[in-house]
Amino acid sequence: MTTKRHLLTVLLFIAIFAGCVLPGESMASLYSDQSSSGISPLNDYTAVGTILVLSFTMVLFITFFYSGRLKTSQNLLKKLCEEREAFSTEVAERLNNTFAVISSLVSMQILNSNEEETKQKLNEINNRIMAISLVHQNLLHSKGVSKVNVRDAFTGLGEQLVQTYFLAGDIDYNLKGDECYIGMAQAVPLGIVMNEIVSNSLKFAFVDRASGEICVEYKCEKGTFELCVSDDGVGIPKHLLHGRCESLGFNLIHDIVSMQLKGSADLQSESGTKWIIHFPAECGLDI
Template identity: 30%
Template sequence: MVSDSSTVLLIEDNLGDIVSIRTMISELSDGVFELKFAESLGEALNILENENFDVILMDLGLPDSQGFRTFTQVHNQMPELPIIIITGLEDEDLGVSAVKEGAQDYLIKGQVDKKLLARSLKFAIERKQTEEELKSSIYERDVLLKETHHRVKNNMQVIHSLLNLQTHYAENMEAVNVLKESQNRVKSMGMIHEKLYHSTDRSKINFKDYVQNLTSDLLTSYKLSEKILPVIQVGDLELNLETAILCGLIINELVSNSLKYAFSNKEIGEVHISLNLVDNRYELVISDNGIGFPEDLDFKNAESLGLQLVNNITDQLDGDIELDRSLGTKFTIKFDDLKNLE
């Protein structure tokens, strides 16, 4: 609905046309219109810098500007303000071009009556109001989503701290290690929400930055930053929240396994992580140049919670997992984005 009072800037230098348009607007019953005038492009641009309007009515032929350039000058300065062109140029191609370039309407002098002008003004103002409401709604949603990610991240941090506190009461190293692994899992999920909190797109994250931070944290956690070199090759990918969390958990488990078991008899080593799109599927490869995966261990039926998680998450992603023992340990997981599985 048009508001009770709407402001209109009329850009026109012909006195007869000004009187005609003002008369039609004054007789409109659908709303009250406050009309202001500008007789040149320069004057109009100056007014628009200092005052707010709901709609612009403008001629294309002015003392200091002629033709389509008149419209583009105003539209470039006020791209969100609806502009109705009202001109003596009966040019259908020009009218089509104007609307394509952002004009709300293209009216011909001499063919415009009160009813036509009222309809054009009504549609222009209602469209502006709808766009403003939509922007406000999007902004509010974005703020709410950002706050949600912030709170989830904080809650994850609380859980992480509680697990850390619990390690001080554990009676043996096995329990300490279990708690430590749980801490890393919680942190890997919390880092996703932290990335989304700082991202301009609340639904996706830059996964390369995330993998670098996650790997660095794991090396620090296992006190291997000076011994193990991480080699990360992740394409310019943006994963949605669900896929990113699950993929992050896989990386956490397999990199943790490498750091715990692969380098017991080596002074230095490398862990490689790559993620790229191959034939429309994601291909995640995690490998190391350590002592190798035990030949007698079936990784798909292992008792280890970490490997069970990797297999279960791969199933959730509708993925396939392969192990190559020929040179160190190399896991290759191919999967789809969860949004494509809905």
């Protein structure tokens, strides 16, 4: 309605101006014809002034018109962004609730199980569920709707795993890397990979030890995400390192990195264990 009022005002102004100025110009022309001294310069000034004022009026008309359309488009875009953010937040909350229910069911099954091996397998499943849940929780509390803060996700995941596997010991979980954000499509598989690597270190690297260190370093440069996870534990036997390992965790790491992240995973074992992972990623320092 505001734009229409502006248009009507401008058109009315043009009509009034034309009705006042152009008759004056005609009278000046008639007077000029009757004059014996020739055409008066007043006619030229009047014509030029009329053209300038009409041009200025048209500029105002166009400005008002497109300003109104631009403002309408901006309001619509803002509304769509707010609706999208609200929808994403609701989806994340529903997913977190679903993960919590599934995790509770698995935990109940662990309590009802009498076999240690079964409990261990169920704990591994539960940790994988919680790894995905933590990524969604991070998304829920972030400023954006489609990217995850890598540092926050790795911090929460590491602290949870240390509490789960090493309650009686002293494990230093050191995280090195600048704050950066990664897309949700890659954050979930990356969280699962991190869960498998850190879980394996906590379960097998510090046998008969009350302390140890796990170091996680990451960086994202020139469209490539690099992750290095190492520990100072006992390492991996050579026949497992260079041979075919049937461990579900190892196979899961390689399959996720190669198939979902389209990257590479290299396992080293000299003084402890080290995983080096590279994959292309659209990540940055901001959302």
